[in-house]
Amino acid sequence: MLTVIIFLPFAGAIAALALWREPKMCRRMSLCVALADLLLVTSLFFAALRPCPAGSWLLLEDHSWIESLNVRYSLGLDGISLLLVLLTALLGVLSILVSWKQIDEKVGLFHFFLLSMQAGVMGVFLATDLFLFYLFWELQIIPMFFIIGIWGHAERIFATVKFVMFSIAGSLLMLVALVSLYILHGQATGHYTFSLFMLTGFPMSKTAELLIFSAFLLAFAIKIPVFPVHTWLPDAHTEAPTAGSVILAGLLLKTGAYAVLRFAFPLFPNAAFASVPFLIAVGLIGLFYASWIAFAQRDMKRLVAYSSIAHMGLIVIGLAVWNRITVSGAVLQMINHGITTSALFILVGMLDERTRTRDLSEMGGIWTRMPIFSAFFLLFAMSSIGLPGLNNFIGEILILAGAFATHPGAAVIAFGGMVVTLVYILRLVQETLYGVPRREFAEMCDLSGREAAILVPLALAVLAIGFYPGPVLDLLQGPIHSIVGVGVGRMAALP
Amino acid sequence: MPADWVILLPYIFLAGGGLFIFCAAILRPDASGLYFAIALIAVVVAGIAAALHPPGISFGGMIDAGGYARFFAVLVCVVASFTLLLSLRYAQKRGIAGDEYFALILFAALGMCLTASATNWIVFFLGLELLSISLYVLIGSSHDEPASNEAALKYFIMGSVASGFFTFGVALLFTATGSLDIATSLAKIPPDSAALALLGLGLIAAGIGFKVSIVPFHLWTPDVYQGAPAPITAFLSTGSKVALFAALLRFSLVMSPELFSYVTPILWGLAALTMIVGNITALAQTHIKRLLAYSSIAQMGYVLMALLSVKHEGGSAVVFYLAAYAVMDLGAFGTVALLSRGGSDLDAVRDYQGIGYSNPWASALLAVCLLSLAGLPPTAGFIGKIIIFKSVVGAGFIYLAIIGILSAIVSVYFYLSVIVTMFMKPEEVPAGAAVRVDTLGAALSGCILLAVILLGIIPSPLLSLIESVLYSFRI
Secondary structure (H helix, E strand, C coil): CHHHHHHHHHHHHHHHCCCCCHHHHHHHHHHHHHHHHHHHHHHHHHHHHHHCCCCCCCCCCCEEEEEHHHHEEEEEEEHHHHHHHHHHHHHHHHHHHHHHHHHHCCHHHHHHHHHHHHHHHHHHHHHHHHHHHHHHHHHHHHHHHHHHHHHCCCCHHHHHHHHHHHHHHHHHHHHHHHHHHHHHHHHHHCCCCEEEEHHHHCCCCCCHHHHHHHHHHHHHHHHHHCCHHCCHHHHHHCCCHHHHHHHHHHHHHHHHHHHHHHHHHHCHHHHHHHHHHHHHHHHHHHHHHHHHHHHHEEEEEHHHHHHHHEEEEEHHHHHHHHHHHHHHHHHHCCCCCHHHHHHHHHHHHHHHHHHCCEEEECCCCCHHHHHHHHHHHHHHHHHHHHCCCCCHHHHHHHHHHHHHHHCCCHHHHHHHHHHHHHHHHHHHHHHHHHCCCCCCCCCCCCHHHHHHHHHHHHHHHHHHHHHHHHHHHHHHHHHHHHHHCCCCCHHCCCC | CCCCCHHHHHHHHHHHHHHHHHHHHHCCCCCCCHHHHHHHHHHHHHHHHHHHCCCCEEECEEEEEHHHHHHHHHHHHHHHHHHHHHHHHHHHHHCCCCHHHHHHHHHHHHHEEEEEEEEEEHHHHHHHHHHHHHHHHHHHCCCHHHHHHHHHHHHHHHHHHHHHHHHHHHHHHHHHHHHCCCCHHHHHHCCHHHHHHHHHHHHHHHHHHHHHCCCCCHHHHHHHHCCHHHHHHHHHHHHHHHHHHHHHHHHHHHHHHHHHHHHHHHHHHHHHHHHHHHHHHHHHCHHHHHHHHHHHHHHHHHHHHHHHHHHHHHHHHHHHHHHHHHHHHHHHHHHHHHHHCCCCCEEEHHHCCCCHHHHHHHHHHHHHHHHCCCCCCHHHHHHHHHHHHHHHHHHCCHHHHHHHHHHHHHHHHHHHHHHHHHCCCCCCHHHHCCCCCCCCHHHHHHHHHHHHHHHHHHHHHHHHHHHHHHHHHCC
């Protein structure tokens, strides 16, 4: 089942390459594949909503793969990965729809990379063998490299090379750490393995643990991205085609945060514990610094990109505080951020297709021209600043309230950060939607049926999570309980 | 114990094929298709013979015919057959497809097999010279290209000096230990002549270091690789390096642990230097053959790094990486051969602009091979690198591993920049003028592409084969 979920998009990718002569067929076929995958994942989701006593793992798969290294092909699905896989499948469908008109060159190749990236991201969310995880982790970089590099905007090559160099630098250092962990565990126990379950709780010397943890954290921090290593993200977003931005913001950033939660913290509890103040600090810096920069942006895509760094800063804080409430909040916020930021990127992309510009100073008065578009825009902007009743509010309140119990100072400052978010998002809304309508935009048409079909599911998700987050949070409870419980010595922090 | 001639069958086929081509050329001059067919059949039959023939040691223990030697004989035959297939159209277009071209490829392959299977210094020297002399001629086989002649001369002079070093080293080692048998001379160094033996060993290492282009003996590599015809460059960079590293691995395996501990710091330094210099110099290259030359230097640094850990891990990392390297470098240089029109090779990176769309198969192969050389999944190079780092870290050389990974990060940049040129920059050449790769070329690309990816996804069969081969070697 899990294998099918991962490899269905990949099969679609190969088929897309085979259909490269017929763009129309290729688009339809890719859409069908992505929809089929979404259907599969959705059915899993509804199956999982029913109470199941089987523990935190809903599905597990395990086969031997490379015997001489004891590498196993093992996948596992729990509530956290289920939600993220669902998000992946949804955004996979949407990114194909978004590119329906925007991508008209080398369509087959584009869908090949898009679908194989989707497969790679799902692999990251499902792998429970570190080797397999690493494989998927790197596998998702290469398609993105091509998507930005071939279909991006003017400065695409610089942006994509910067993106890959940051990612690879992080992941190759992680590779050494991964191999060291494997060797240390093997030498200590006589059993060489990459399995997450076996390696969890393996006692190491302090220095070794700290060094290996730092290498892992660096790789993940680059992906999230955390403050000093975030500079690749605005460039990559600005130059990427809309589908690229959607996948980047909605999924790739999530893999970083997910990996911290699934691998870095449980594997190295002591080092992780030592790094908490540092992580909270960089999270806070990221929150304020990125908001500040976002405020100065004239390019709408860049603004949304910086806002996304700011939001990820809050998620880092939620993870770093590491109690059940904040971690639930962080995971929920990962989903929310995936929905909201993708929607904003899609909207900016739609505007860009019509106006051929993303410069804020050339916008204004869109509301009178495109009321439906503007309504969606306002909804997602409000969601982004955490308006009660919408999805982000729930995640943010969980993180802040959970953090307040143990780190009141950080929580208070982070709350200040929320206010800063308000400022630049409101300015974004004000400068685009309101004001005097521009004459050049007089003939802009409102959303087409396809475009509305992209936004409606996202809007529904925003409202659903905002009003009734119960089922989603229930789904997270089991796995988060078992993951957070691993951090020995920190149970006392639980409220 | 099988008879000597049975064990020698692969060598007999290779040598006989070469001689047969010369005879055929007397009767039928200028029949390049015929020479090609004979050469291909000889190589394939030799490969099959090597894979099937019974294990043993022949000629009074001078030639090893155990699993280890046979594994490398098969690998060399595979490389040689791909070189032949890549050469046919290439050589015909340039009018260099004479009898000597194909026959010398066979002789060079014979030399490579001999170096990989020699258990005696004299036989090893025979193999080394046979492969070198054949390659001197092959490199210069584009008579009308000044670059080709220059490359041949450079390789000849450097190669002769290296052979000189090597012979003197063997002589010193013989004086010190009184044996020409490789295993005996390396197993125990008499204490009173230890200095002499170490000096000899150093000279031998320098001689082989020239041939496998380890920094600081690498300076000839980019010039020769650039000047030689592209299929020959592919053969030179894969076949001869694989064969010589097979020999180096044999030396390291039979060496006494005490002696190996003397060598370790030197190898450590050479490996670090080779990886750093190779990868950093490659950054500045604007010609693809030079870039690949520096990349292959750096790749040898990784293998050297793995060689350090043989006493812990038994060398399977070296052998696997050599096999993976042979496939991916064959693919990389092979693409250059496929994409070159008549005249000089398609060499400047600039000329590859937009070629990804006019030649999808060939450029997909080049892209995958470059990603594999950079060590990205799901390719042979990825698994190879993981295994190397596993054994290096396992043997306790953590700093060397970190140097290796840092230089690998640097290398990603230049590999990607070639891919960027191929796929992301607008096509400069008008579409009509672009080279079209023929069916044979596309099929070859497909095969290598498949091999690179399959080795990356299912490495287990090859890995277990290597384990068993190394096991039989130790007995």
